[in-house]
Amino acid sequence: MVAAETARPRRASLIKVHPSLLVAAFLVGALLLAWRHLSAQLPPAVWLTALLDPDIDVPRQMLAHYSVFPRIAVALLAGAALGLAGTVCQQVLRNPLAEPTTLGVSAGANLTLAAATLWAPTLLGPGREWVAMFGGFSAALCVFALAWSRALAPLALILAGLIVSLYCGAVAGALVIFNHDYLIGLFIWGAGFLNQQDWNAATFLAPRLAIACALIVLMTRPLTLLGFDDETARNLGLGLTSARLASLIVAIALAASVVSAVGVLSFVGLAAPTLVRLAGARRFRDRLLWAPLCGAALLWFTDQIVLTLPSGYREVPTGVATALLGAPILLLLLRRLGSSTPIGTRTDSLVPRRNRHPRQLLIAGLILLVMIVWLALAFGNGPQGWHWSRFDDIVDLAPWRWPRLAAALVAGAMLAVAGVLMQRMTGNPMAAPEVLGISSGAAMGVIILAFSVQAPGRLLQIGAGAAGAFAVLALILLLGRRSQFNPDRFLLAGIATSAIFGAVIAVAMATGDPRMSALLTWLAGSTYRVDGNEALLLCAVAAVLLAATPFLARPLEILPLGPESARAVGLAVASSRFALMLHAALLTAAATLIVGPLSFVGLLAPHMARLLGLQRPLQHLAFAGLIGALLMTSADWLGRMAIFPYQIPAGLLATLLGGPFLLTLIGRRR
């Protein structure tokens, strides 16, 4: 009794340290490392000279003046800017997970920079900030449009951000596949390296940060009120929309400037406000002060740690280090978000009219599928132009065409079914197979293999992919157990995994390694490397998994009604969720291993099936699977033929063509 009472407050006091202590701890760590680093280059006596007035004939002084000191300045400024942007985003959106990276700003900015590198390199001089700004704002607008119908609910916003980021990534992927040789420059920079050779980045960031700080300080009062619910804020006489808009614009602009100056530094904007909150900065006013300071100290500390790492031929970019640091913080947050916190609102008011003729529709769909399969086998582009093949030609060509066709068809169906499972279980229209993180895990396995083995065979690649996929699956199941497999936690864990994956890709790309170009097509959903045996194996796996799916119809019908209702009708909630999750994961893993991790069709097909008025679980599953198969087979055929003899990966083409459609589809629901 006594022991318990004394232990509790002590523990609490440990957690409730003042934010200043946290900032000081990071600063001391950074200072010590920076001291060690700098004194290895210059005697402390001349540091001030090197900083203020370096001797042009002493290279080490010049190096300190133009490389070491600006790097520190940029780390501090960028960290502070991201900390501020993150704090504002979180406050305005009342979302503990909002920050520039999770809102798609960074991915959008990066995409426009890549496009400008290829087609308008002249824009990249003084205009690069505007290029990045344009991309960042466009991406953020898409995210808001997607999440608007759900009143910008935290989870909806994060998922929309993830989807927009994935889409930007896919478009950037298309640029990369066809222009790899010309984009090397962008990759070796884009991973968030903080190397500096002058004070340009620092003098670029400083005034922008100052202006943003001033604007945000002026808006402190409305921002504080925004933390209350809309009703209260409105009663206090606040124009909600304009206050939200103004402060968000400032935050996004600031984040885009950071991307244009130093590249993507994931998660600093998430980590800084979160850490100061955990350290006891409960009021917005406090966080506004401490989060930027914490961001600055954190990024500096991270950067100094990166500098002490032995630099082999693969150097770790600071942006990747922050992602690796931030993902666990996100996972930690998951556990702290009490189950009472409504992180995703489940309202689906728009119910399309139920379809009265599902049978006829199913037959029509199957006929269409058969037609497309025939088209894909028999009609094609070639040296002699578009033509139908003669029968003997078709037989001859079949060994080249059918494995790809079968893989596309089956993978499309599997991903679509997995998407239905995910969306129905979570009640979230933006849940998709890739959100599970399974496909990211598979991709990481394959990439790590590619860099450790010279010319790995196909079998080894699939093995490595499977290992990665199942490692992630084990991890999310382990994390999910605590929350009784609460679907929202799954989604967030998947987002964290995707972030780490993004970091791994960035490192791989940053090496400028020629081997990446072959991996890129697989990452973009190419069926090119599928051979007959693999296609048969995939068909067999799909047959087993898809045949088992109807048994999940009952939990799929009941779970969306909420755990209480489900328990009332005698459904074991945790184990049903587990079964659904496992099933979706297996479907995703099998499909991903063969056609790559770009599983956008798993997001799209369930929505199209619903739009056709197919609501009941079995109908929904069947039609989504059919639509998924249709989408992927058409995309594969079109990708093989459109720019013959060049080929566009099926997953990429499906994403590029389906993305805008999906945006309007989800955006319209309200």
Next chain:
Amino acid sequence: MPVIVRGGISRRELLATGALMLTGAARANSVASPPRVAALGWSCAQALLALGLTPLVVPEIERYRRLVVEPAIPTEVSEIGLRSEPNFELLRQLTPDLIVIDPGLASARARLERIAPVDVFTTLAPGRRPLATSQEAMRQLAARLGLDTACARYLARFETVMDDYRAEAAGYRGGPLYLVHEMFRNRALVFGGTSLYQDVLDRFGLRNAWTGPSSLYGHIVVGLEELAGVPKARLVLVNSRAADFERLLRTHPFLGSLPAVRASRITVLPDVHFSGGVPAAERFARLLADRLPKDDDGRG
């Protein structure tokens, strides 16, 4: 060291060679034309062209003409698609006698063998000099195609011209060279001791200023400030867009302060395919020997 890299010929290769000889013989009987060989990578395309054999197909021809340049691809060669995904259907229609691939396509080998025998052209192997590996690869490819004399002639000519270039480059009396392919804001793609370029430098008796680690391809991405490591060094920019780099170097206060930049010790070469084997080495050697400053103006 005299290591035999490939411990003898595998059964599959033996069969493939047999098949090739048969088809080759059949063709020789009918039209006496050279074997129809598909090159699915740039390195093997370069080797075939250097051996005097025009390949049936080459991937990304337009880009090859801009980035690899030589040996030039004749206009009758067909486009076969991306290097990472050459088009199987088109390849099948063209019925080659032999398919030569770069190691990156090894995972598709089994399926390619249904079209024609496959030869993997390896210009890079861990722990071996790229130039020696490429010469060996070229000899093996030539032996398979019955072009041994053409290969011997080509490699002998290579030695002669390399001697010429060496003599030409001997006029350069400046410091070691930083070989840079790409520069983007604060990063540079530099070539080090494991690169094909290093073999050329060794023959010329020149030193590479980058002595740090480098990949199998010989490259490494470093912060631009690393280029300050050797004060007497000269910067060699191997990129047809290098004018932008030069402007970048001159406008940077720190880089502008580098002795090499202050003294204008910058040499610009057009693009070279850094994993391209013997023809690429020759191109690099010729360009370098030609563009390096000689005698007095080289001291900087």
